[in-house]
Amino acid sequence: MVKVALDALGGDFAPDVVIEGAVNAVNKNENLHVVLCGPEAEVKAKLEKLGYTGKGISVVDAPDPVAMDEHPVEVLKKKPHSGLVTCVALQKKGMVDASVSAGNSGAMMASCLMLLGRTTDKFSRPPIGCVIPTADRPIILVDAGANVDERAATLVDFAIAGSAFAETYFGYENPKVGLLNMGEEEHKGPAVLQEAHQLLKAAPVNFIGNIEGETLIEGVADVVVTSGFTGNVVLKMLEGFYELHKKMFGVIDTPNGRRFDEMWDYRMTGGALLLGLNGTGIIAHGRSDALAIEKAVEVAAKYAEKGVSKNVNERLLAIKDDSSEAK
Amino acid sequence: MVKVALDALGGDFAPDVVIEGAVNAVNKNENLHVVLCGPEAEVKAKLEKLGYTGKGISVVDAPDPVAMDEHPVEVLKKKPHSGLVTCVALQKKGMVDASVSAGNSGAMMASCLMLLGRTTDKFSRPPIGCVIPTADRPIILVDAGANVDERAATLVDFAIAGSAFAETYFGYENPKVGLLNMGEEEHKGPAVLQEAHQLLKAAPVNFIGNIEGETLIEGVADVVVTSGFTGNVVLKMLEGFYELHKKMFGVIDTPNGRRFDEMWDYRMTGGALLLGLNGTGIIAHGRSDALAIEKAVEVAAKYAEKGVSKNVNERLLAIKDDSSEAK
Structure with missing residues (x-):
């Protein structure tokens, strides 16, 4: 029970x-x-x-x-x-x-x-881990809106927490972690993301590099790591797309239509987990x-x-402070 | 000619x-x-x-x-x-x-x-002004990906440039300018956006306050002001959503389907303007x-x-340096 x-x-x-x-x-x-x-x-x-x-x-x-x-x-x-x-x-x-x-x-x-x-004093506020839809399968977005102005090391901790979430909840093995950025190249984007990119390369996650808005929707990553600010924009845009689609096209009763409703209707996700x-x-x-x-x-x-929270916490606690907190 | x-x-x-x-x-x-x-x-x-x-x-x-x-x-x-x-x-x-x-x-x-x-040394790189679709009508997004780590005053200049763009190109009168953020309240979001919010209230634009990912898609603003980083994420998500829709549902031959294709197919936009x-x-x-x-x-x-560029430039040059450059 x-x-x-x-x-x-x-x-x-x-x-x-x-x-x-x-x-x-x-x-x-x-x-x-x-x-x-x-x-x-x-x-x-x-x-x-x-x-x-x-x-x-x-x-x-x-x-x-x-x-x-x-x-x-x-x-x-x-x-x-x-x-x-x-x-x-x-x-x-x-x-x-x-x-x-x-x-x-x-x-x-x-x-x-x-x-x-x-569990850890790494986060000023517990990041929100949220299941989001893609063209392919549901994935995890961290942070969906709890934090702002994060340091690069904090984004690494988001990645670790998100990986444990995706693994424990979906059973995704060695989940692919993407850093949401404005270009695939590692020198692209805001300074904090360039720094996070380097830290993520050395972090205990399966970092696949930067992803962009379009590849996020395609589903190339199992875990999308981003600032709470951008994560919130992403989450609300996904909701906005669904609403727009519903308004313009209603219920589309085809296998794809049902699949879209099942995955993109944000009511089906139910709620986001504080990590x-x-x-x-x-x-x-x-x-x-x-x-x-x-x-x-x-x-x-x-x-x-x-035991999602338990697994997330074990993973966060396993990291030596000097590896993720190092600037 | x-x-x-x-x-x-x-x-x-x-x-x-x-x-x-x-x-x-x-x-x-x-x-x-x-x-x-x-x-x-x-x-x-x-x-x-x-x-x-x-x-x-x-x-x-x-x-x-x-x-x-x-x-x-x-x-x-x-x-x-x-x-x-x-x-x-x-x-x-x-x-x-x-x-x-x-x-x-x-x-x-x-x-x-x-x-x-x-025209002005306000921008380190010319911001990209891009026509984007909404549920209601096309609007202007500034910056769609040229700049990163902008100061608050730079976001105000994006707003001024975007307003002139929307007015001149679409004929939108007194275009509504929204600041993309993670909440409607003025104290929400990253520090630079909180500061930009205050500067925008005093700026010579029709500032309607913060907008979020969902209201962006609904079309509550005529001009969306955001960092080049977030703007790029937004732009590519809009493209990703169109691609997803096309892949899942193909061409939907109804008035709404044709309207969606006309507005959301990013090929129709053609190109973005350097401001x-x-x-x-x-x-x-x-x-x-x-x-x-x-x-x-x-x-x-x-x-x-x-004369979009000309109008944008006139508007940018009309601002006293101390009003928008003030920190």
């Missing part, structure tokens, strides 16, 4: 879609238990309305709402009884295996960082609907079952 | 597709004259083979080939009789209105910079086929006719 704590009030369409997503997830997965953290009476009433049978879901009372723009540290201090903080606190106490919120992502990150703790934490913290999309929440819960359970 | 000089040996499939593109362009545009710069005998033989009638095309002998990886400054020094350098030199002499090459883009940029000269130069220098795609070359020549003629 895998237990996933879910912030019932997190997300633009909470709590309705969150509760619906949780019910769908447990109905489809016998081995899954969801702990809904939110205002108990409200959550239970909605569960009843959805015909919830009492199997696979429990509720922990956490009545405080968290606004999307509330300051992360303030949330931690003043809202210990929010669904967001509670779902992380339950993991800290060993009562669940993973925590998911589609709410205030900065607050979720801060809660995971402060309550679960970081370098002593635990499994998942940030789901703020605009999540019931399907996205269902997938986020499923993915959280898989991350926990496969 | 607009005269466009074209590097006959520039591009992965030169000279065949270049010459074919030139013939198609002049056949479709009575008001256009193309000066093909390349090895005279070879070019003339190919023109004859294509049934060229003697109208609209002249040939200037420029026999030196330029390799794609040749050092830009070396090309200028050692290959004055290349098609690339010759097509820029002709513009310097006032014999043509615009110069186009699909060859070594670094060498094209260096040739334009050294021979035509820069801040005393002249019209166009970099076409290295992989250009005949259609892409035809469009590049047409677009070059339009840029020259509409």
Whole structure:
């Protein structure tokens, strides 16, 4: 049995879609238990309305709402009884295996960082590892938007964490790591990327060199390493493409159409994993609907079952500080 | 009559597709004259083979080939009789209105910079202004890949140049300028973007704030301002998405399908304009086929006719140095 704590009030369409997503997830997965953290009476009433049978879901009372723009540290201090903080606190106490919120992502990150703790002080903030689609297969993007203005050595740590993620989750052997840049040649791009390119050549990853926006989409790499800033732009462009396609062409009912929907519909990805934490913290999309929440819960359970965070942490800790921190 | 000089040996499939593109362009545009710069005998033989009638095309002998990886400054020094350098030199002499090459883009940029000269010393390299598709209409991206590690003030100058481009070329009134970032809030993103955000609020452009990868594709801005590094990633992702779509779904023969092809097929854009130069220098795609070359020549003629470079330069020169250069 895998237990996933879910912030019932997190997300633009909470709590309705969150509760619906949780019910769908447990109905489809016998081995899954969801702990809904939110205002108990409200959550239970909605569960009843959805015909919830009492199997696979429990509720922990956490009545405080968290606004999307509330300051992360303030949330931690003043809202210990929010669904967001509670779902992380339950993991800290060993009562669940993973925590998911589609709410205030900065607050979720801060809660995971402060309550679960970081494995390494290499990252100022836990980088976001995100499954993204390509023309060929899903791959891992690190960092999808937690950090900015990273040093070259930090990008190397992203590569190590991303490799362990791709290996553990997808089973990709010796995953190919590409550095997102503006040209294939090693002397191309911003100074920090030129430096990172040299460091990556010596790093314990299967570095295949620089990749570009087009080869990223083609799927030449299994892991794309980039600054949180660029990673966020990439992630949101991928979402934008999908939305554009959907708007212009609707559902295309061919094998390729179904494959495109399955891989490019970002609701199917469910949520992104915070890397370098002593635990499994998942940030789901703020605009999540019931399907996205269902997938986020499923993915959280898989991350926990496969020990993705544990493997990422072992890999990060195995590096001697002087090799990756050297400037 | 607009005269466009074209590097006959520039591009992965030169000279065949270049010459074919030139013939198609002049056949479709009575008001256009193309000066093909390349090895005279070879070019003339190919023109004859294509049934060229003697109208609209002249040939200037420029026999030196330029390799794609040749050092830009070396090309200028050692290959004055290349098609690339010759097509820029002709513009310097006032014999043509615009110069186009699909060859070594670094060498094209260096040739334009050294021979035509820069209007302003604000840019270390002339930023690339590129027409890109959105869900709604074509917009301008600056910089699409010439510069790296820009200061905040340089991004402001990109905004000014891009605004003049969008206004002059598309006729967009008071074009909306968005700064590509990882969040809408002004305190989000890398330090240089936070600083640029503040400078843009005071700049003589219609600044609408930060935009993100998804809103870029939706088309909320008429001009997207970003570092040459990110701009290059964005541009290549747009190309990658088009290729993916084409590969998965082929030609979709509906009004939306035709509209998508017209706007998203990057061959239709033809070429990108170097901004801040005393002249019209166009970099076409290295992989250009005949259609892409035809469009590049047409677009070059339009840029020259509409005085895009002239308007961009006037706008750049109108800013007091202390306003945009202030740190």
